Amino acid sequence: MLDSAAATRLRVSRFEKEGGDLEAIARPVGERFGVSIEDMRQRRRGNKTSMARMVFAFSADRHYRTPHRLIADFLNVGATAISEMSRKGKMIRNESGGA
Numbered sequence: 001m002l003d004s005a006a007a008t009r010l011r012v013s014r015f016e017k018e019g020g021d022l023e024a025i026a027r028p029v030g031e032r033f034g035v036s037i038e039d040m041r042q043r044r045r046g047n048k049t050s051m052a053r054m055v056f057a058f059s060a061d062r063h064y065r066t067p068h069r070l071i072a073d074f075l076n077v078g079a080t081a082i083s084e085m086s087r088k089g090k091m092i093r094n095e096s097g098g099a
Contacts, residue, residue, distance in 0.1 A: 011067045022074045025064060029056045041076055051092050057082055058089030 026037050033052035044050050053075055060066040060074075061082060072079040 008067060008069065011065075012070060015064075015066055015070065020064065020066060020070075022060060022066065022070065025060050025066070026056050026074070029059060041074065043076060054085045054089035055093050056089070057085035058087075058093060061086040062090070 023037055026040055029052050030037050030040055033048045033055070035049045035052050039049050040053050040056060042049070044053075057071055057075065060071045061068065068079045068082040071082050075082075075085075077085070
């Protein structure tokens with residue numbers, strides 16, 4: 001049985017080996033919200049960039065099973081923030097009609 005750190009390293013390695021590309025995940029989300037990938041990588045609150053970041057976190061987390069550490073590094077936040085961002089991103093996506 002793997003310890004937590006070893007399991008995380010394995011998930012990160014597998015994501016990278018399988019060609020995981022966070023910019024490819026972020027691009028359509030940014031287009032939908034009218035924000036650039038560079039804007040999504042900056043911390044902002046209460047605007048369309050913030051909403052795009054949350055939807056991106058949800059998509060990367062739930063649809064692509066991206067390790068939280070990689071999502072957090074991409075968004076310049078701590079890994080513990082990703083669960084909450086993903087939860088809020090799911091609500092935003094559902095309110096806006098999917099995708």
